[in-house]
Amino acid sequence: MRALISVSNKTGIVEFAQKLAEMGWEILSTGGTAKALRAAGLDIIGVSDVTGFPECLDGRVKTLHPKIHGGILGIRNNPDHQKQMADLDITPIDLLVINLYPFKNTILKEGVVFEDAIENIDIGGPTMLRSAAKNFNDVTVIVDPDDYPVVLSELEAQGKTHVETRYRLALKVFETTSHYDTMIADYLRKTAKGEVLQDTITMTFEKVQDLRYGENPHQKAAFYADVVPVKGALTSAKQLQGKELSYNNINDTNGALEILKEYGDEPTIVAVKHANPCGIASDNEISVAYKKAYDSDPVSIYGGIIASNREIDALAAKLMIETFLEVVVAPGFTKEALEIFAAKPNLRLLDLQDITFNEPGYDVKKVMGGLLVQERDTQLYDALKVVTKRQPTEEEMAELLFAWKAVKNTKSNAISLTKNKCLIANGPGQVNRIGALENAIRQAKETVIGSVMASDAFFPFDDCVKAAAVAGITAIIQPGGAGRDEDSIKACDVAGIAMVFTGMRHFKH
Template sequence: MPTELRRVERALLSVSDKSGLIEFAQALHKLGIALVSTGGTAKAIAGAGLPVTDVSDLTGFPEMMDGRVKTLHPKVHGGLLAIRSHPEHQASMIGHGIAPIDLLVVNLYPFEATVAAGKGYDDCIENIDIGGPAMIRAAAKNHHDVTVVVDASDYAALLGELEAQKGATTLTLRRKLAQKAYARTAAYDSAISNWFASELAETSPAYRALGGSLAETLRYGENPHQWAAFYRTPEQRPGVSTARQVQGKQLSYNNINDTDAAFECVAEFDPAISAACAIIKHANPCGVATGADLAEAYARALACDPVSAFGGIIAFNRTLDAAAAREIVKILTEVIIAPDASEEAIAIIAAKKNLRLLLTGSLPDVRAGGLALRTVAGGFLAQARDNAVVDDMELKVVTKRAPSEAELADLRFAFRVAKHVKSNAIVYAKDLATVGIGAGQMSRVDSSRIAAWKAGEAAKAAGLPETLAKGAVVASDAFFPFADGLLAAAEAGATAVIQPGGSMRDDEVIKAANDAGLAMVFTGHRHFRH
């Protein structure tokens, strides 16, 4: 027998999630593998009529302290850690009556699920597994001799190898499973440490651990020469990571990024107040609007920039209906994401086999906290999610003319959208719809000019004689450092402006607004999005 093969003669099984357990244990028994188990796992195996040794019989100690102490014993860890070819290890095993454990099957207490369910502090603490991670790490360290399984999805592959290798496993499989085992305990510990940080309101802990589970391997990253994968974190925030894909081809890296941006943007609009649609291209909105229904909201969003919308991502804040679906399929669209969809809408979308349809069940809470992360060379940046909402801000009128009620509604709308536009961001809006968006420019005045130009192009596309910027309002994600950006908006025909304020030249900008007859309000909140 090749030296890399290790026969499995005894297995220790201790699982919280018992999915597939009995079938798996039956298969191990048929292969002649002796079974050792703990607590509820042992009861389930014995209940299926299979011979099983309780771990307390193995150790000579009963489970105690409400199950907190059961596997933390030399007869367990010695059986996992002993190097089979090491004479001193073998002598210790013989001298202390320690039998080898060749296969460890453990999945951990459901800590992440307990937190996600909103359980109390004490419940979360009790669902922190101690013995499980200790055994997993021991088995994974000694993977030259021991096979470790932490995921029920690996049962089939393991059984296939045991059957093919006549009851043995290969070093290749053991290494692969060991890597997964350490990744699982690392993700588990990261969930615990981040939960503790949240409970303590500790925003900058000395060590910040990150963990996630593989959702899918992607075809490639932003570009074809980059590998990519999509991971889910313990945070249960409605969106791409929680969505059910009804149809369409696999999402790409860029699809996922853009769809997340679209859904976060449209979630700013309360579905109980109005239907809303956000159309995204390259993580920037190219059109956002509200309407009496989704079809109207979509048409108004599309009118902002029908050229850029081609091949874009569409997000809705309400259940997708047939009327909106019929309009969407008239042009090329990559992804639609919505809380739900009617059967008729799903049938209409089905005619476009490559069009992805994602249903999330609900909208994310835009006021909820959470981590926002970005990698840099040699590290990563962590910050709180931008959960500031314009409805919660006290708007300060700084010009001689105060905005009208209609202007004020549009100003709030525009600032809500500007939060989701790459900086420097300028958003023109009228009647609760964007009419021109300038994004990601190095100077704010350039963003302002581009937004005005976009408004003119939108008017041409609609066959209108004058720019859509005329009579519109303008939102800026950050203060105007000079009056030039504001003057560009005035020249385009805007009547009111919303911005954070806070520039050293605020007085100069306010004077320019007064001279141009503009109304202007300050929010006191900046929405940089780099």
């Protein structure tokens, strides 16, 4: 029985090869692996001794030879294959142990140059792995050191591996080589700033953790991350305390971060519940911003997610522990704040640097039988145009932009009401716009007087403007572009409301 071993990750390989040798296996190897095995006292046959051809081109060509691939691919119960192998002096290779050049580790290095990345693209390894996986009926292939024990156990027990084991290992090979090739393609695309929306698309991610369940207890779930860490993304956060994150925690916290990025460097708190903002406020002091966000809707914030673009201090922490929260994410916590939060050990605290960094990139949504891919919505407006007789004051314009950022990140149909840089009410996820506004007005109560309103899409009728006037709303921001825009503009002029068009819709489903 013959094995070929060539690994970049040498964890456990010496012990594995020693066990094979004790069972009488002949071992082929090359390069650093052969050197390590020989240093351990093992009798190793060099690949060049088998092929009769030296390694060349700085080691780029070693195993790409018929005597290697014929030994892997030859079907053992095929008489024609066996005769050809005998005629060509090809010895069967029954076990292949390969792991690949560390392309991922290379591209993650600080300051890596393109040439180094290219040099760490493995060619012979994936080729041999695919050959062995294709011929899994006859060949055992190992790409993961975690599989050494089960293979040794079966070899020691019966001299060969179970076909079910070989099948599982073959599947792991194709998953590994697919992941490897997709990493390379992704790196080259990003380096060249290539178009993502090609005729075919491949993506690859690595598991961060298994989750207890998905949106509901009967659904299995896991959390995956991009291979190359993204600044300001939840996958880059460090958990300081609290229970393990759930599927809904992750989804809502990501939503809170998306909203927070809209507000840039202005000290801001975002509260999210079920993927919609239920509190947004800006202020010079982050504790004051939190108090404003909390006071605007103390019912909905219960069990919510808090995101801050400032370090959480002791005063903010004292306010936060007064209610039940699931997650607090911020670019740091003072020592005093951590001591205060320790009284709520189940509260998840996440430290996330670069929290306001906004990656342009793409959004992906899985649909039955396919995939939707679109550019991330990182733009805010096309151009601001006042369309009413009354111009908004400077304060109103700042407030309108604050509200526009909020409604952009609220599920459609959406209406957001804000006042003093604070979201006082939100009307998310309604099937008609007037219903969204009525919900928001009802939630805001008397605080609606003097507030401004943002709508994620245009008004098809003037009913929203008329309802806003009755409620005491002073200014409106919306995309414009409806066939009956003039009706809404006239209704604003009659009520003395200032209205601004953005020229850009922000549906969010």
